[in-house]
Amino acid sequence: xxxxxxxxxxxxxxxxxxxxxxxxxxxxxxxxxxxxxxxxxxxxxxxxxxxxxxxxxxxxxxxxxxxxxxxxxxxxxxxxxxxxxxxxxxxxxxxxxxxxxxxxxxxxxxxxxxxxxxxxxxxxxxxxxxxxxxxxxxxxxxxxxxxxxxxxxxxxxxxxxxxxxxxxxxxxxxxxxxxxxxxxxxxxxxxxxxxxxxxxxxxxxxxxxxxxxxxxxxxxxxxxxxxxxxxxxxxxxxxxxxxxxxxxxxxxxxxxxxxxxxxxxxxxxxxxxxxxxxxxxxxxxxxxxxxxxxxxxxxxxxxxxxxxxxxxxxxxxxxxxxxxxxxxxxxxxxxxxxxxxxxxxxxxxxxxxxxxxxxxxxxxxxxxxxxxxxxxxxxxxxxxxxxxxxxxxxxxxxxxxxxxxxxxxxxxxxxxxxxxxxxxxxxxxxxxxxxxxxxxxxxxxxxxxxxxxxx
Amino acid sequence: xxxxxxxxxxxxxxxxxxxxxxxxxxxxxxxxxxxxxxxxxxxxxxxxxxxxxxxxxxxxxxxxxxxxxxxxxxxxxxxxxxxxxxxxxxxxxxxxxxxxxxxxxxxxxxxxxxxxxxxxxxxxxxxxxxxxxxxxxxxxxxxxxxxxxxxxxxxxxxxxxxxxxxxxxxxxxxxxxxxxxxxxxxxxxxxxxxxxxxxxxxxxxxxxxxxxxxxxxxxxxxxxxxxxxxxxxxxxxxxxxxxxxxxxxxxxxxxxxxxxxxxxxxxxxxxxxxxxxxxxxxxxxxxxxxxxxxxxxxxxxxxxxxxxxxxxxxxxxxxxxxxxxxxxxxxxxxxxxxxxxxxxxxxxxxxxxxxxxxxxxxxxxxxxxxxxxxxxxxxxxxxxxxxxxxxxxxxxxxxxxxxxxxxxxxxxxxxxxxxxxxxxxxxxxxxxxxxxxxxxxxxxxxxxxxxxxxx
Numbered sequence: 001x002x003x004x005x006x007x008x009x010x011x012x013x014x015x016x017x018x019x020x021x022x023x024x025x026x027x028x029x030x031x032x033x034x035x036x037x038x039x040x041x042x043x044x045x046x047x048x049x050x051x052x053x054x055x056x057x058x059x060x061x062x063x064x065x066x067x068x069x070x071x072x073x074x075x076x077x078x079x080x081x082x083x084x085x086x087x088x089x090x091x092x093x094x095x096x097x098x099x100x101x102x103x104x105x106x107x108x109x110x111x112x113x114x115x116x117x118x119x120x121x122x123x124x125x126x127x128x129x130x131x132x133x134x135x136x137x138x139x140x141x142x143x144x145x146x147x148x149x150x151x152x153x154x155x156x157x158x159x160x161x162x163x164x165x166x167x168x169x170x171x172x173x174x175x176x177x178x179x180x181x182x183x184x185x186x187x188x189x190x191x192x193x194x195x196x197x198x199x200x201x202x203x204x205x206x207x208x209x210x211x212x213x214x215x216x217x218x219x220x221x222x223x224x225x226x227x228x229x230x231x232x233x234x235x236x237x238x239x240x241x242x243x244x245x246x247x248x249x250x251x252x253x254x255x256x257x258x259x260x261x262x263x264x265x266x267x268x269x270x271x272x273x274x275x276x277x278x279x280x281x282x283x284x285x286x287x288x289x290x291x292x293x294x295x296x297x298x299x300x301x302x303x304x305x306x307x308x309x310x311x312x313x314x315x316x317x318x319x320x321x322x323x324x325x326x327x328x329x330x331x332x333x334x335x336x337x338x339x340x341x342x343x344x345x346x347x348x349x350x351x352x353x354x355x356x357x358x359x360x361x362x363x364x365x366x367x368x369x370x371x372x373x374x375x376x377x378x379x380x381x382x383x384x385x386x387x388x389x390x391x392x393x394x395x396x397x398x399x400x401x402x403x404x405x406x407x408x409x410x411x412x413x414x415x416x417x418x419x420x421x422x423x424x425x426x427x428x429x430x431x432x433x434x435x436x437x438x439x440x441x442x443x444x445x446x447x448x449x450x451x452x453x454x455x
Numbered sequence: 456x457x458x459x460x461x462x463x464x465x466x467x468x469x470x471x472x473x474x475x476x477x478x479x480x481x482x483x484x485x486x487x488x489x490x491x492x493x494x495x496x497x498x499x500x501x502x503x504x505x506x507x508x509x510x511x512x513x514x515x516x517x518x519x520x521x522x523x524x525x526x527x528x529x530x531x532x533x534x535x536x537x538x539x540x541x542x543x544x545x546x547x548x549x550x551x552x553x554x555x556x557x558x559x560x561x562x563x564x565x566x567x568x569x570x571x572x573x574x575x576x577x578x579x580x581x582x583x584x585x586x587x588x589x590x591x592x593x594x595x596x597x598x599x600x601x602x603x604x605x606x607x608x609x610x611x612x613x614x615x616x617x618x619x620x621x622x623x624x625x626x627x628x629x630x631x632x633x634x635x636x637x638x639x640x641x642x643x644x645x646x647x648x649x650x651x652x653x654x655x656x657x658x659x660x661x662x663x664x665x666x667x668x669x670x671x672x673x674x675x676x677x678x679x680x681x682x683x684x685x686x687x688x689x690x691x692x693x694x695x696x697x698x699x700x701x702x703x704x705x706x707x708x709x710x711x712x713x714x715x716x717x718x719x720x721x722x723x724x725x726x727x728x729x730x731x732x733x734x735x736x737x738x739x740x741x742x743x744x745x746x747x748x749x750x751x752x753x754x755x756x757x758x759x760x761x762x763x764x765x766x767x768x769x770x771x772x773x774x775x776x777x778x779x780x781x782x783x784x785x786x787x788x789x790x791x792x793x794x795x796x797x798x799x800x801x802x803x804x805x806x807x808x809x810x811x812x813x814x815x816x817x818x819x820x821x822x823x824x825x826x827x828x829x830x831x832x833x834x835x836x837x838x839x840x841x842x843x844x845x846x847x848x849x850x851x852x853x854x855x856x857x858x859x860x861x862x863x864x865x866x867x868x869x870x871x872x873x874x875x876x877x878x879x880x881x882x883x884x885x886x887x888x889x890x891x892x893x894x895x896x897x898x899x900x901x902x903x904x905x906x907x908x909x910x
Contacts, residue, residue: 173877
């Protein structure tokens with residue numbers, strides 16, 4: 001066991017391949033269905049939105065997929081990222097547990113999102129795409145894709161939820177600085193947006209609406225524009241596995257191996273990126289590491305949702321996948337962890353929760369902020385509200401070790417910093433934040449809108 | 456020459472001592488004078504504001520001063536910081552020059568300021584100090600000292616310029632998150648603040664006023680509180696030399712040695728921290744590296760000021776030092792690089808500019824933002840407006856290499872990221888920023904208020 005606090009890898013240790021969990025899934029993958037016909041989709045159907053090289057990654061059975069050198073060259077601007085032993089937090093908690101965290105906040109936009117934005121931009125460029133469309137909520141994903149499109153010379157249209165566009169200008173400015181065109185959604189640039197504005201000119205937008213606008217623009221561009229998504233899809237999760245592959249090397253430097261690995265889960269991408277390489281060891285070397293996905297109690301797809309077929313988006317325009325879902329029409333309460341407000345969950349994460357390979361936990365807003373403040377006072381870094389969900393369960397587990405007198409090794413992914421979320425911290429410190437009861441009636445209502453799939 | 460982009464040091468390479476340039480100064484140090492008597496001050500006089508262990512550092516002739524282990528332990532939360540070869544920027548500029556940058560933005564508060572905040576909190580704690588006072592403008596320094604006081608269990612009162620307190624809440628919230636008490640200055644907590652408010656209840660404050668309030672609180676606390684300053688003083692500059700000592704090791708990893716080193720200079724601390732270890736090599740090994748301090752053309756103390764005795768603060772309550780100054784009553788125009796709006800300059804920087812060891816350059820606001828945008832599009836990182844001054848001259852020098860067909864090695868300090876300054880970038884992109892003529896008449900007027908020192 002090393003006494004080091006910080007485990008750094010030089011860039012020769014940057015992974016050369018992504019890990020594709022399709023090769024090791026303990027259950028057969030479920031078909032992806034067309035939102036209209038409800039029949040299994042063909043690559044050609046997906047080809048309207050995505051370039052064929054990314055579709056091939058989505059359905060590839062290969063365990064390792066090579067990372068192209070131009071992508072590795074951009075990764076090197078901030079990767080490998082550091083891993084820390086949280087010795088100050090351990091001392092503050094007076095726990096015998098050893099706590100490690102991987103820190104993705106060192107990327108230029110402060111989160112893990114560029115890990116997939118960069119290869120998506122690269123593979124689109126390779127496929128001849130000239131322009132991308134996407135949506136963004138508070139802007140973590142949008143700023144990552146704006147940076148990536150800047151590097152590879154692609155145009156980018158971003159549909160940003162209107163309320164965030166006006167209330168959170170910092171990330172919008174980052175996107176514009178990298179040359180992206182950012183629109184406050186709903187806009188009058190799409191049929192869908194126009195239909196929303198016709199009913200309510202002051203509509204503040206939602207992530208579901210922004211997705212629908214970005215998809216519509218790509219789908220009706222006669223191939224001129226493709227669409228890019230920041231989570232949920234298989235290739236997106238796979239790109240994120242650089243996080244976990246580096247972490248395995250860093251745990252080896254530390255001379256320890258985790259008894260449990262923890263990540264927050266919205267669509268599932270940072271969670272999968274960190275934990276799948278450890279799951280690979282579970283599958284192939286029977287390591288027995290506990291894998292924990294943490295979600296908000298107010299949007300508890302994994303802990304309260306149903307494992308069934310549902311649309312990927314609110315407007316029922318996206319493909320249907322088998323996943324844990326609260327119903328695609330469910331609108332979660334306005335918690336500050338905007339990146340975790342998704343009705344569903346990535347298919348592979350869902351399948352492995354259902355199969356028992358991954359454990360799901362739900363935590364409340366106030367306990368996550370309390371954990372984030374405790375973490376920041378010990379380690380200096382102020383976590384993003386999403387990442388704070390992982391911090392919260394790591395602290396809970398470390399305190400359990402203290403009660404039980406057991407020395408476990410706990411590792412979690414700190415997926416981003418909270419520098420753009422300081423008003424949420426202010427609200428927390430001023431007692432303005434609240435917990436939310438599980439919105440049972442709303443979920444039950446949403447469940448009545450599930451697609452009628454005959455399989 | 457290595458092909459690596461990023462040069463990382465593991466924590467065993469963290470410096471064990473700071474470099475004290477007092478031991479190598481090519482000119483004898485000038486006395487520090489009492490603001491009232493204008494006679495040389497004694498350590499006892501300074502002892503009202505600072506603990507004796509820091510005063511001893513201020514006047515020490517020792518070349519290397521050991522960094523205590525508890526300080527190194529906190530440094531390890533983000534240090535050693537990375538150094539990059541800016542290969543993408545080189546390509547964008549099509550220059551034969553090699554450009555390196557040291558990146559201090561990876562600290563938890565996003566700048567180099569914690570390098571001195573942490574030891575100042577530690578040495579105060581060692582000396583029995585229970586509480587500190589300080590001032591902050593936009594909040595870089597305040598957030599660093601808040602984090603440091605949190606780590607060592609010291610209370611902290613921060614006097615934050617009122618206009619920033621209201622317009623830039625993010626950094627205020629970071630300070631409060633770490634447990635500091637932040638007041639919008641001018642306040643009614645001091646005689647000085649009350650006198651200002653009596654004349655103008657809506658006064659928006661200035662850094663000079665905030666310094667005067669923080670100094671008054673410490674000076675009238677009967678020893679209960681000490682005062683802490685984030686730049687200008689000798690011990691502050693010395694604490695920052697961890698930047699340059701690491702950089703020397705990283706240049707060695709790169710297999711190159713800089714022909715020139717560049718830093719932005721407001722009070723002088725990030726500039727000195729990065730360049731003094733290279734100056735040490737110039738002095739002791741005749742390396743001949745050109746050392747360039749970059750300041751804003753609107754506040755050009757080094758390029759247009761006078762090398763003479765002046766007060767360190769606006770209110771003429773702080774000690775008098777020999778330095779380049781625009782006159783302590785000079786109020787610089789409202790450029791976005793708030794950290795560079797200081798009428799004077801650290802004594803050692805001033806002495807070496809006067810002696811010819813350091814070259815000074817002034818650049819305009821628009822060219823610094825243009826350089827920052829070009830840098831961010833090449834390297835991903837969005838620089839703080841202060842750091843952008845160093846970026847600007849690095850790019851100018853790289854383009855000069857292109858014109859001359861010479862391959863120089865250029866290294867600069869990227870002292871912080873610009874995530875809290877995105878509105879300034881927005882203003883730049885929207886054409887709302889302007890350059891400022893050198894305010895000659897204002898400086899000439901301020902020069903009539905210099906202290907009448909008989910030496």
